[in-house]
Amino acid sequence: MNHPIYLDNHATTRVDDRVLAAMLPYFTEQYGNASSRQHEYGWIAEAAVEHARGDVAGLVGADKDEIVFTSGATESINLALKGLAEACGPRKNHLVTSVTEHRAVLDTCDRLEDAGFSVTRLPVDRFGMVDPEAVRSAITEKTFAVSIMAANNEIGTLAPVRSIGDICRSRGVLFHTDATQAAATIPLDVHTMGIDLLSMSGHKMYGPKGIGALYVRNGVRVIAQMDGGGHERGRRSGTLNVPAIVGFGIAASLAASEGQRDAACICALRDHFVALLQSGLDGITVNGHPVERLATNASLTFEGVKADRLMMAVKRVAMSSGSACSTASPEPSHVLRAIGLKGDALIGTVRFGLGRFTTTEEIETAAELLVEGVNHQREHQRTVAVTSF
Ligand SMILES: *Cc1c(COP(=O)(O)O)cnc(C)c1O
Numbered sequence: 413m414n415h416p417i418y419l420d421n422h423a424t425t426r427v428d429d430r431v432l433a434a435m436l437p438y439f440t441e442q443y444g445n446a447s448s449r450q451h452e453y454g455w456i457a458e459a460a461v462e463h464a465r466g467d468v469a470g471l472v473g474a475d476k477d478e479i480v481f482t483s484g485a486t487e488s489i490n491l492a493l494k495g496l497a498e499a500c501g502p503r504k505n506h507l508v509t510s511v512t513e514h515r516a517v518l519d520t521c522d523r524l525e526d527a528g529f530s531v532t533r534l535p536v537d538r539f540g541m542v543d544p545e546a547v548r549s550a551i552t553e554k555t556f557a558v559s560i561m562a563a564n565n566e567i568g569t570l571a572p573v574r575s576i577g578d579i580c581r582s583r584g585v586l587f588h589t590d591a592t593q594a595a596a597t598i599p600l601d602v603h604t605m606g607i608d609l610l611s612m613s614g615h616k617m618y619g620p621k622g623i624g625a626l627y628v629r630n631g632v633r634v635i636a637q638m639d640g641g642g643h644e645r646g647r648r649s650g651t652l653n654v655p656a657i658v659g660f661g662i663a664a665s666l667a668a669s670e671g672q673r674d675a676a677c678i679c680a681l682r683d684h685f686v687a688l689l690q691s692g693l694d695g696i697t698v699n700g701h702p703v704e705r706l707a708t709n710a711s712l713t714f715e716g717v718k719a720d721r722l723m724m725a726v727k728r729v730a731m732s733s734g735s736a737c738s739t740a741s742p743e744p745s746h747v748l749r750a751i752g753l754k755g756d757a758l759i760g761t762v763r764f765g766l767g768r769f770t771t772t773e774e775i776e777t778a779a780e781l782l783v784e785g786v787n788h789q790r791e792h793q794r795t796v797a798v799t800s801f
Contacts, residue, residue, distance in 0.1 A: 416730040417774045421708055421767035422565045422593060423732060428618040428666060428768070431659045435620065438655035446652045447643065457654045464661025468625050471664040472591070472610055473601035480626045480647045481657055485592040486516040487637075488611035488626035491648065492588045493520045493559060495634030496609070497529055500556035508550045508558040508585075510534045510542045511750045512569075517559055517590055518746075530554075539701040540569035540751050548579045557586040557609075562594035566747040566763055567700035568709025570598065577606020586632060592616050592624075596667050596768075597675035597707055608632050614656060618768060619663030623656035670768075678766050679707035685764070685775045686710055692783035699751065699761065710764040713753065716790050717760045726785040729778045732763045 418426070438460060446461045448454025462476070469476045482488045493507065509521055511533045521531045532550045536542055542560055551558070558580050560571050573589055580587035588609035591600055596617035602610060608629045615621040628634055628647070640649030690696055695715030714722070719733035744758040753761065766775075 414728075416728050417778045418730045419764045419766060419770070419774075419778060420730045420732050421765035421770075422616075422763060423765065424615045424621065425596070425618045425767050426769055427615075427620055427659065428663065430666065431619055431662045434662045435655040435659040438658050442654075444654070446654055447641065457652075460658050461652055461654060464657045464664075467661040467665040467668075468612075469627070471595065471600070471668045472607075472612075472627055473603055474610075474627045475630065477645070478627050478630055480628060480644045481652060481660075482624045482626055482648055483622055483653075484615070484624035485514075485590065485611045485613035486624075487648075488613075488624045489514075489516040489559075489588075489590055490520050491626050491634060491637050492609045492611060492628075493517070493524065493557070494637055495647075496557050496586060496588070496632075497524050497527075498635035499633045501529060504554055504556035506530045506532070506552055506554040506556065508532045508534065508547060508555060510536060510560055512536050512540055512542075512564055512566075512747045513559070513561050514565055514590055514592070517561070536569075536750050538752050539704075540564055540567045540699075540747065541701055541704065542571055542576070544572050544575040544579055547576050548583070551579075551583045551585055555583075555585050557588055559588040559590070561590040561592075562600065562610075563591070563598060563706050564700070564747060565593045566745055567711040567751065568593075568706035569701045570594070570704040570706065572704075573600075573607070574605045580608075581606045593706060595664075597671045597678070599672065602627060602629065609634075614660040614663055617663050617667050619660045620656045623653055623660045625660070674768050675707040678768070678770065681770055681772060681775050682707060682710050682764075682766050684772070685766070685779055686712070688776065688779035689782060692779065693786055697757070699748070699753070708766045710766070711748075711761060712764065713757050713761045714786050715760065716756070716793055717786055718789070719760055719762045721789060722762065722782075722785050725789065726781050728781055732765070733759075733761065 444453025444457035446457040465479050466476045469479045534546050563570050586608040590611050592613045595612045610627040614623040638649050643649050697713040699711035
């Protein structure tokens with residue numbers, strides 16, 4: 413048993429055994445198409461999908477028919493922003509978002525700009541927090557929507573969702589939130605938080621990959637971005653991924669019943685982990701908001717360390733520099749830049765993501781290995797510095 417210790421739960425999470433068990437029959441005995449109306453295979457698949465839809469809706473306080481199943485949060489975000497833009501433009505052609513959003517939001521905004529829409533990207537403070545008053549000031553009579561993520565995937569900062577929702581509601585502007593990282597552990601209620609659209613993803617909450625959902629408040633119109641058989645009440649065509657939807661439903665109901673307990677345990681582990689590192693090493697900065705943050709996240713800057721080299725040296729710990737989603741493009745993280753990190757701090761930052769299955773033993777071993785790895789690299793750096801004289 414020498415698997416690396418998994419501390420990259422922001423990139424993806426392990427499928428919970430209870431989720432997998434619920435999915436399996438839908439690959440084998442119950443393989444019907446949920447749109448087949450003429451036989452029992454179809455009816456069973458459809459019933460399973462509708463049950464899952466209720467569980468996913470329940471997690472965020474929505475109604476069942478406000479949930480559209482997609483292939484993941486990237487697709488949900490594309491459907492939300494492009495679908496609204498198409499429904500509202502050209503009369504309303506302005507969108508407000510923030511600089512620390514996931515690339516799925518930022519790249520979609522770039523695409524909308526290419527198509528003639530205008531986008532305001534609000535800055536964040538040094539903790540990664542968006543000021544709700546800045547959202548208020550950015551809204552014009554042309555604004556059709558505001559999109560602000562509920563929890564950041566690199567530094568874990570939680571947005572003041574309720575305040576932003578109140579502002580949007582009072583200005584008659586639609587509010588979309590990317591809740592992909594928040595859904596597993598942060599209680600969300602679309603009604604009290606004033607959320608009109610919300611994106612989430614199965615694989616960030618102990619469900620399978622390739623399944624996600626977009627909540628669209630009843631009465632809000634989004635233009636489908638995928639045309640075909642008119643599935644999902646015309647909002648997203650394509651044969652439903654029944655096993656994944658069933659798994660996502662279980663993952664959502666587990667998040668509803670266990671998410672807050674998970675958060676408390678994971679938070680204690682995370683604090684233990686950071687304390688162990690800080691007792692073994694100096695020159696560590698914790699990024700993100702000190703209080704308003706995900707329990708699962710520790711974004712740490714190690715003075716005098718190159719994250720990439722640390723990861724190569726400490727292969728027994730699976731961690732990430734910046735965000736895994738942007739490893740296709742090697743530039744330093746836009747989120748770390750946005751909170752003011754520069755130069756060595758940018759390349760010396762590691763993101764740790766704990767999860768439901770992280771154990772105390774793993775945390776203690778990982779901390780030990782990291783202290784050793786950091787000390788080794790700093791030692792080496794000093795030797796190089798001395799011998800180069
Ligand atoms: C992972 C992630 C996404 C993309 O989700 P997929 O389901 O992988 O497409 C979007 N936003 C945030 C904040 C994420 O962490």
